[in-house]
Amino acid sequence: MPSTQAGNPLRRTAFRWFFLGRLVSLLGGSMTSVALAFAVLQASGKAGDLALALAASTVPLILFVLVGGSVADRFSKGRLLTLSNLGAGITQGAVAVVLLTGNYDLRLVVALEFLNGTLAAFTTPALRGVLPELVEPDEVQRANSLLSTVRFGVRILGPAVAGLLVVAAGGGWAIAVDALSFVLAGLCMSRLDLPAKLVSQGTGLLRDMRDGWQEFRATTWVWTIVAVFSAANMISVGVWAVLGPTIALRTIGGSSWGLVLSVEALGVLVMAVAMYRLVLRRLMFAGQLAIVAGGLPMVALGLGAPVPWLAAAAFAAGLASGLFGIAWETSLQEHVPPHMLSRVTSYDDFGSYVAIPIGQLGVVPLALVFGDSRVALVGGVLFSALMLLPLASASVRGLRHG
Known part of the structure; x- marks a missing residue:
């Protein structure tokens, strides 16, 4: 049913x-996943190098995201977002220079991606916790819908353009655009006038982290979903981000792979636009049920489906991801106390990321033994099966929206 009371969050300056x-x-980041993947593969010819580069940006998220959540709840999120975005612009710019000058060195790329991941560990909790400070409670879902629309709207053209740019000029130029976008984003975030958070003075970061853990552990529907996604993300990132480009290079090509990723983003965009008006009272239940379809493109990839069928599966997964993403963020922002939100979401991020390096690094040996297509197929089936598990919890099924 359409919402009749929620306001327009864009009327608020912050x-x-x-x-x-x-x-x-x-806009810059939409090209980076494709650009980095093919730039590393072009420079080295080794899927193992790509796995290491991707893992290098993920490991620091695991190591530092809990600290990032506590820092975000303690200090001004606007200042934190400004500094972290400017720092990310420097690190991504350095990666672009390495690739554009033809001085590819896996150790240097890994080190720079590690620094970029460290900055992301502080950026992500602040991004996820800041929204209730910017809009009214009844505008939260619409704000998430707008942000999701932007997030995936720019990815419709981004991956496709990146695929063409990689073929024409190499992936370094797309990464250079991403570096510039981080700098500009940092300047925008500097305009946010947000106070330090209401963390009791005299407490330390370890105490803040412990308080966040207690809140996370006490919220059954949160840790239930996070626990399942820990395993599911290990599968999906390993299959889709590592094996996906590898399989694509020998089958459909880089430009077609970029097109598939853009179609997936289109599915998310369509759902994000719909969710600006649509109100589901059991929003989290609907999102969890929908995300079962997230395994479809991995199954299609494993079966060697032609581009139209692979794109159709990616579109369906995009619709599902769009609904789940808005449901998840909105539910967290509605049901978690604002002064705990960045810390709780940091535990969400930690749980979601902790097993990803296993998938990134382990999927290549598995593919060598069993074949990459078979690993992709089994991974897609396992992903969908895992997504059904949280629906057994009454705390997930009964969570109310609004």
Whole structure:
């Protein structure tokens, strides 16, 4: 049913600056996943190098995201977002220079991606916790819908353009654009005038982290879903981000792979637009049920489906991801106390990321033994099966929205 009471979050100045900063950053970042993947593969010819580069940006998220959540709840999120975005611009710029000058060195790329991941560990909790400070409670779902629309709207053209740019000029130029976008985003975030958070003075970061853990552990529907996604993300990132480009290079090509990723983003965009008006009272239940379809493109990839069928599966997964993503963020922002939100979401991030390096590094040996297509097929089936598990919890099924 349509919402009749929620306002327009864009009428608020702080949210407009935040929205613009995310738009600029995402415009650059939309090309990076494709650009980095094919740039590393072109420079080295080794899927193992790509796995190491991707894992290097994920490991620091695991190591530092809990600290990042506590810092975000203690200090001004606007200042934190400014500094972290500017730092990310420097690190991504350095990666671009390495690739553009033809001085590819796996150790240097890994080190720079590690620094970029460290900055992301502080950026992500602040991004996820800042929204209730920018809009009114009844505007949260619409704000998430707008942000999701931007996040995946720019990815419709981004991966496809990146695929063409990689073929024409190499992946370094797309990464250079991402570096510039981080700098511009940092300038936008500097316009946010947000106070330090209401953490009791005199307490340390370890105490803040412990309080966040207690809140996370006490919220059954949160840790139930996070636990399942820990295993599911290990599968999906390993299959889709590592094996996906590898299989694509020998079958459909880089430009077609970029097109598939863009179609997946289109599915998310369609759902994000719909969720600006649509109100589901059991929003989390609907999102969890929908995300079962997230395994379809991995199954299609494993079966060697032609581009139209692979794109159709990716579109369906995009619709599902769009609904789940908005449901998840909105439910967290509605049901977790604001002064705990960045810390709780940092435990969400930690649980979601902790097993990803296993997938990134382990999927290549598995593919060598069993074949990459078979690993992709089995991975897709396992992903969908895992997504059904949280639906057994009454805390997930009965969570109310609004």
